[in-house]
Amino acid sequence: MDRIDRKLLNLLQRDASRTNAHMADEVGLSPSSCLRRIRRLRQAGIIDRVVAILNPAKAGRRLRAVVTVELRLHGEPNTRQFLDLAAREEAVIQAHAVTGEVDAILMLRLRDMEEYDALCHRLFQGRTNVARYWTMMVIRTAKDETAIPL
Amino acid sequence: MDRIDRKLLNLLQRDASRTNAHMADEVGLSPSSCLRRIRRLRQAGIIDRVVAILNPAKAGRRLRAVVTVELRLHGEPNTRQFLDLAAREEAVIQAHAVTGEVDAILMLRLRDMEEYDALCHRLFQGRTNVARYWTMMVIRTAKDETAIPL
DNA sequence: CTCAGAATGCAATAAAATTGCACGGATGTG
DNA sequence: CACATCCGTGCAATTTTATTGCATTCTGAG
Incomplete structure (x- = not known):
């Protein structure tokens, strides 16, 4: 290198x-x-893969959101279960377990608010393990790279 | 289409x-x-570009973090100024203005905690416009896509 | 300094992308 | 319903690009 x-x-x-x-x-x-x-x-696996990056607006996914999630039951098996559930949603682009005041963080690519509403119902309401969640809708993006600095 | x-x-x-x-x-x-x-x-611009995705660990960026930022002075010119400052940092992969309890959210790719510390000093301490910030270090990633669902 | 292993450039070859052209299906019009 | 038009398609020829063998050069360890 x-x-x-x-x-x-x-x-x-x-x-x-x-x-x-x-x-x-x-x-x-x-x-x-x-x-x-x-x-x-x-x-060597340094280059993992080569992909096409689409224009989100032209691909019909204008909305972007970040959701932080606090679980009711913490700890390993519960966190994993929630992340797997979230990962199955196509609007969920990224799903991470994190340190800090919340347990998980999700990155969303949404078509519209209707899709957001439906997603929230499936992931956060009903008999899920979610205690609270906070949604941050992206207003403006100043930087958006896939590149990793070397 | x-x-x-x-x-x-x-x-x-x-x-x-x-x-x-x-x-x-x-x-x-x-x-x-x-x-x-x-x-x-x-x-048509639907395909924006084609890029190589690197393996973060093999590229020497093992740490990933999400930082939410509350500014002291809110509103358009101040938010823009902070985002531009953050965007100049190579460890900052994404920088967004968002709705919700905070003003901005940053996605970081870090070499180690030392780099995190230095970054915090530059962006959040001293005479910057940052009131508070919350760091979520990524523990585990269940999903990590660049693809936008169609 | 010397040697071994690795990386390089050149030229030949193989593979892939690109283009011209004629055909066929969908659409709209008289 | 017949007809003209437009757009997308497949084939085959052509151009461009990737790939390989080989001789040479570079690099680092001893």
Whole structure:
């Protein structure tokens, strides 16, 4: 993992659709060398996968929300059970167990408020293990990266 | 945006490294038709970009945290100023203004606690506009998608 | 300094993407 | 219902890109 690897990873984290020859130019290597490095980074699992990022609005998911959740019954099996339940919801993009005043945090991608309402009913109301929950609707996004700083 | 487009987008959101011919097979189209659809989805901006997703641990960013922030001075210019400040930090992956009991929420990718400490000093202490902040360190992740449900 | 292992560049080859073109199905109109 | 038009499709030719073998160069340990 030298300087060139880092440079390649940074390029790939922003735009993985460039041709290998172009990438080689950027880092000052021959196409074959460049390709072999990228392949090595993939096989080592440093590059986990390559994905397409959609425009949320154009994909019909304008709303974004963060929900913090306090459970009634804390501890390992209960937390896991709730997270698994949440993970099954397609609107739930991320589900984490966390430290702090709450037990879990969910990131949502929503079509509209109707979907939010329905989701809350399924996850938070009825006979679920949720004591309280706090919803933060995203008003404005100043930064939104998938890239991990190196 | 018919059924085939949605299928293509779902495939690309999980793995955009497949060959066009493979994708064509998956959706039951010829390679040329498949390619033209993908190109159209890109030009329409539905596909925003294609990126490499790294393994956080192998990239040296084992720690993940969510921080909610209450500002001293609320309202538009102050919130924007704080978000811009936060966005300049490389450990800050996402920065949002939100509704609810807090004003902003930050997603962090951290190397270690030392980096967290330094970041807190820069963003939350001293003469910044932050009244209080709550850190939730991610213990376990049950779901972590970049894909937007269609 | 010397040697072994790893990385590199070049050129040939294989694979993939891209394009032109003709066909077929859906839609709208007289 | 016949007809013209438009859009998407598949095939095959072409161009571009990825991949590999091999000789050379670089790097680090002893």
